[in-house]
Amino acid sequence: MKQIFKLAWRNIWRNKRRTLITAASVFFAVLFASSMKSLQAGAWNEMIKNVTSLHIGYAQIHAAGFWENRSIDKSLSEEDILQQLNEVEPEGLVGYLPRLESFALASSGDKSGAVLVVGADLEKEEQHSELSSRLVEGRLLEKGEPGVILAEGLAKKLNLGLQDSLILSSIGYHAASAVGLYPIKGIISFNNPELDKQFCYLDIQVAQEFYAAEGMLTGMVIHLEDNSQLDGVLTSIRGQLPPEDYEVMDWMELMPDLVEAKNLDEAGSFLILGILYIIITFGIFGTLLMMTRERMYEFGVLTAIGMKKWLLSFAVWIEIIFMGFVGAFAGIFGTMPIVAYFVQNPIDMSKYSEDAASTYEKFGFHPVFPMNFDINIFTSQAFIVFIICTVLAVYPILVIQSLKPVQAMRK
Numbered sequence: 256m257k258q259i260f261k262l263a264w265r266n267i268w269r270n271k272r273r274t275l276i277t278a279a280s281v282f283f284a285v286l287f288a289s290s291m292k293s294l295q296a297g298a299w300n301e302m303i304k305n306v307t308s309l310h311i312g313y314a315q316i317h318a319a320g321f322w323e324n325r326s327i328d329k330s331l332s333e334e335d336i337l338q339q340l341n342e343v344e345p346e347g348l349v350g351y352l353p354r355l356e357s358f359a360l361a362s363s364g365d366k367s368g369a370v371l372v373v374g375a376d377l378e379k380e381e382q383h384s385e386l387s388s389r390l391v392e393g394r395l396l397e398k399g400e401p402g403v404i405l406a407e408g409l410a411k412k413l414n415l416g417l418q419d420s421l422i423l424s425s426i427g428y429h430a431a432s433a434v435g436l437y438p439i440k441g442i443i444s445f446n447n448p449e450l451d452k453q454f455c456y457l458d459i460q461v462a463q464e465f466y467a468a469e470g471m472l473t474g475m476v477i478h479l480e481d482n483s484q485l486d487g488v489l490t491s492i493r494g495q496l497p498p499e500d501y502e503v504m505d506w507m508e509l510m511p512d513l514v515e516a517k518n519l520d521e522a523g524s525f526l527i528l529g530i531l532y533i534i535i536t537f538g539i540f541g542t543l544l545m546m547t548r549e550r551m552y553e554f555g556v557l558t559a560i561g562m563k564k565w566l567l568s569f570a571v572w573i574e575i576i577f578m579g580f581v582g583a584f585a586g587i588f589g590t591m592p593i594v595a596y597f598v599q600n601p602i603d604m605s606k607y608s609e610d611a612a613s614t615y616e617k618f619g620f621h622p623v624f625p626m627n628f629d630i631n632i633f634t635s636q637a638f639i640v641f642i643i644c645t646v647l648a649v650y651p652i653l654v655i656q657s658l659k660p661v662q663a664m665r666k
Contacts, residue, residue, distance in 0.1 A: 259566070261572035267581075270546075278582035279543045284535045285586025285636045286593075288528050292635075293594045294602075297627035299517050301601075306513065307506050308384045309445055310373075310454075312352070312476035313485050314505045316340075316492070321473060322504060327428055329480075330471040331358045331501070335516055340475075345491035347484030350546070352379050352476040355462045357426035361455060366413045370455040372423065374462020383478050386443060386456075393417050393441030402440035408451035410442050417442065423455070423465065431467035492561050532639060540647050543575065547651045554655055555664035568652040572645070579644035583637045590633065594626045600627035 267274050284294055301571050307313050316336065321329040333353060340351060355374035360367055380386055386404075387395055396402050403421055405413075415421060419439050427433035437457070445451045463469050479488060485505060493503050507514050604622040 259570050260573060263570050263577055264568075267423050267574050273542055273545070274578055274581070277539055277578055278585065280535055280538045281579055281582025281640055282586040282589065284531055285640065286590050287585050288531060289369070289586065289590040289633055290593060290640075291524060291528070291631045291637050293590075293626040293628070294597070294624060295520065296629060296632065297598070297601075297625040299520070299625055301623070301625055303506070303513070305445070306450075306510065309450060311506055312383070312385075313479055313482055314477040314489055314503065315509060316351075316475040316477065316496070317473065317502050317504070319498070319500055319502050322502060322509070323471075325356075327355075327426075327466060327468065327473060330355070330428065330468055330473050331472050333472045336472065336475060336501070339496060340492070343491050343495040345484075345488045347383070347480050348488050349480055350379065351480040352376065352383055352478055353459055353472050354474050355459060355466065355468060355471065356473045357425060357466060359423045359455075361413065362422045362424070363415055363419065368409065368412055369453065370409060370423075371453050372425070372455050372457060372462060372465075374457045374459045374465075376459050377456065379412060379478075383476070389443045389445065391442045391444050393439070396440055396456070398458060399460050400462050400624065401437060401460055402439070402458075403437040404437055404441040404443055404449045404456040406454035407442055407444040408448065409453060409455065410439070415439055421455075425466070425645065426469035427466035428471060430609050433466050435465045437461075516527050532643065536643050539575075539579065539643065540650070542578075543647055543651055547654055551658075552664055554658055555660045555662070558658060559660040559664065560657075564655055564658065568655045571651045571655065572648045575644045575648045575651075576641065579640045580637065583640040587633045587637060591628075594628050597626040598628050 318329045318331040321331075337351075353376055357372055359372045361370040363366075375506060376398075377386065379396065381395065392405050393404070396404060403423075405415065405421070410416065413421070417439055421437050421439055423433070423435050423437065425433040444458075445453075445454065457465065463471060477488060477492070479485060489503055496503060554567065558564060612620055
């Protein structure tokens, strides 16, 4: 068997030009495919990470029916929900982040705009999303402090800065009037343009007082050590909470539009990669066709002197696999330094085109695209090449199996 492998390796280099052309086509296919998949995976991971770490979280708990209309009247009792959650401590759970969220009209002077008011325990939020690292000016609110933290985009829109005052007006719990004047204690910057234009933080107690919803929450964010533990944590929590009173939703249920956009983008990339590999398939098949026809005399001689057809077929299959993997592994090792570079130095579209950057921002994407260094992306390309080569090897194998030594040697 060792001799078969040695023979196959020597045979692929008998015609070096043909082998190098075939390997080069596989090399560039793997290089392009791996780079594209790494960029796509990195961009989506960054997008999901930004949204989940800054606001949505990987999962949330609400009163039953809240997420459908997101009315503050569908709030839940903080005391009741904490009492039930204290009875379950699944592995991987860090804690719960209480939230009271609703929309309001923010105004200052002659400027105004709609904002999402997030009442939160900022000490716990700091553990979840590291808000202090995103501060542009000022500081975080202390517990019970009657102040507000504005997103940078919103502050620019309203032309506000530190120590300016912001008027918030809305409808509170059970149609109570909600009006308040709050000094700006901090300005925070998000990587997500949509969040940057509408976010406004209040301390949870101040928000409850503002909306006349003392002791009430619109939801609880589930804070995890690792996203891989999400399913187990959700199973434990759903088993504890009665479904007629509470809804427990993961990030895919909370952001179905994002999931659909991701699936659509992946479908588009599969189409492009499919076309690419179809081209490569025909290129490899052309090589096999020529190789098979050129070596008919050789195959005839080998079978005539007693070499079994299955062993000859195996040797030819090994040649094809070698030829594919030479290009595949060259492509993998050529892609790795490129991907590693762009992991550390993400592509920032704002540096190249303001129009392109603004287009991405309109769709809620931060125009920075890191690559994702995932070894599975590289190995999957080698696996695809293996499948292609194995399928194409059927042709020379069928030729060998139907071979008649005398006729082959005459050709």
